[in-house]
Amino acid sequence: MHMPHILIVDDEPAITTLLSLAFARAGYDVTTAGTGFKAVTLLNSMVFDAVLSAAEMPLMDGHELVRWIVLNHPRIRCVLMSALGIHCDGCPLLGRCVLLRKPFIPKEAVALVAEILNKSPN
Secondary structure, eight states: OOOOEEEEEOSOHHHHHHHHHHHHHTTOEEEEESSHHHHHHHHHHSOOSEEEEESOOSSSOHHHHHHHHHHHOTTSEEEEEESSOOOOTTOTTBTTEEEEESSOOHHHHHHHHHHHHHSOOO
């Protein structure tokens, strides 16, 4: 049986640790990155099923990361986490990326990733 491999990207170590534990308990293979640039390096060297990323990060934010993923690894499902009132309605990546509003409990993140992985690719 294939264990889904998820990449969690956030510049706040407490968030990556909390989410890593929740996803590992749910049966996921988990890798973490503290920056968008580190995520790109990992995405080019490992196979992932989904990426869960903070939308707001220094240097390379989550939106830039998702755009890069869509161009370079289009089969990977993406989730952006944000506490800000960002609007994704007009986003050209609509359908390739899902927004998870903060605050949330880790169980909600796991359920959302499971849901998008069970949908057929666009």
